Amino acid sequence: MPSLLRAAVCAALCFTTAAHAGIGQRFPSERKLVKDPVTGTMLTFLTSEPKGDSKIYPTHPQWTADGQWLVFRSNRVAGEAMAVNEASGDIVQVTEGGYTGMLNLARKSMKLYFMRKGAADGTLQIVEVDLAAVLRDSAAGRMQAPARYQRIAGTTPADLEAGGDMALDADEEWVYFRIGRAAAAKHLPAGAKVEANFGPRNMGAGPNGIARMNVRTGEIRHVVSVGFQIGHIQANLWNPGEIVFCWETGGKSPQRTWTVRADGSGLRPLYPEAPYEWVTHEAVITKDEVAMALMGHRPIPGGAGGVDAPATGVNGANPGQDAAWGDAGTREKPTGLAIVNLRTREMTIAGQTPSGSGLWHVHGSPDGRFAVGDDFSRSLWLIDRKTREMRMLTTGHKTTAADHPHPTFNADGTKIEIQSAMLSADGRSMNIVVVPVPEEWLRRK
Known part of the structure; x- marks a missing residue:
């Protein structure tokens, strides 16, 4: 295509999208390749401008x-979600009208689900976005009315x-979400203990509950009520009807x-913890496994252990030190x-940093080969689950x-x-960054 014609076409496409x-x-793409100055890992910054990503x-x-x-x-458009193409760096707005809580991407289809404030006070809409249509029409510069893409x-x-949190079930027919105290109390089992706030942040009091909605019919059913504040509702992305959540x-x-089943059965502690254990940031990582952090970030009373950095810092760099x-x-x-x-209830520790805060936010590869965690220094550690070898991928964040x-x-x-x-x-x-697993680790059998 001649350069003048190409420029005219690009201008027309930009005008069409901008007019909407x-x-x-x-x-425009902000994609940059940046070599980590300490580890040498090549980092792909898919965004690189200060836009509140x-x-x-x-x-x-x-x-x-x-x-x-x-x-x-992102704050590129206040209250809206964006999608960035990993190869080209193109950024596209994929919601209109705002959202609240968690963004839920489907694994089987090009769909996005989220909550949005409803027309009446106290109501919330569950919205489905046809991402395939949005991305296709955006690229062609032929966007239609928002209702064409959002249901x-x-x-x-x-x-x-x-x-609060919302999670899309593995069957992609149901979403799970938190309900308030009054609604949860109606379903609380007789004699159930209603917890008070716990800890210096004055959070954790119940009751709370989980409900579910069928995204095809709009039907709502109660799942479970408990005597404490619920957070981090997530669905097992491989096993329909299996939910993990936290106090x-x-x-x-x-x-x-x-953990609990979608019909309310099987409610139990996922990992029964001891009073001396600080469990946090659980994430379902395979069809049968949940990763979590057993924090090792505080000094031993009367000892010399604990974090290397000062107990307090800018922006709460080292939280949880309060007596x-x-x-x-x-x-x-x-x-x-x-x-x-989840099946055998056995727990293993895949790895831990030799010093400092220890691993904090954790995840794992769905094939069960690797685990990953960050620490208080914002460094990223990769673990080979078979050999227990650990490697810092990137630091200085x-x-x-x-x-x-x-x-x-x-x-x-x-x-x-x-x-x-x-x-x-x-x-x-x-900014949004993609970090590769080292090729030599991927080649391991």
């Missing part, structure tokens, strides 16, 4: 079903007080991890990246960052997404 300035709006939480998928796009949160699957009634206190919980949390989270007992088998790296593997276990402030002039604004 909503779902399908395109932004943050990735989806590690409990949920990051890549679209075709493996080509990563969906993330309201159903609306939660105000008396449910729905909100959320903002820090150490008396019993952090829980009010008790003595949990020291290395007087085993700590590290733990993996629990700034403890002043607005959030933590939150590593998450892709579906085939060959790369990891993080969020990073490495390139940020203010030390806080983050």
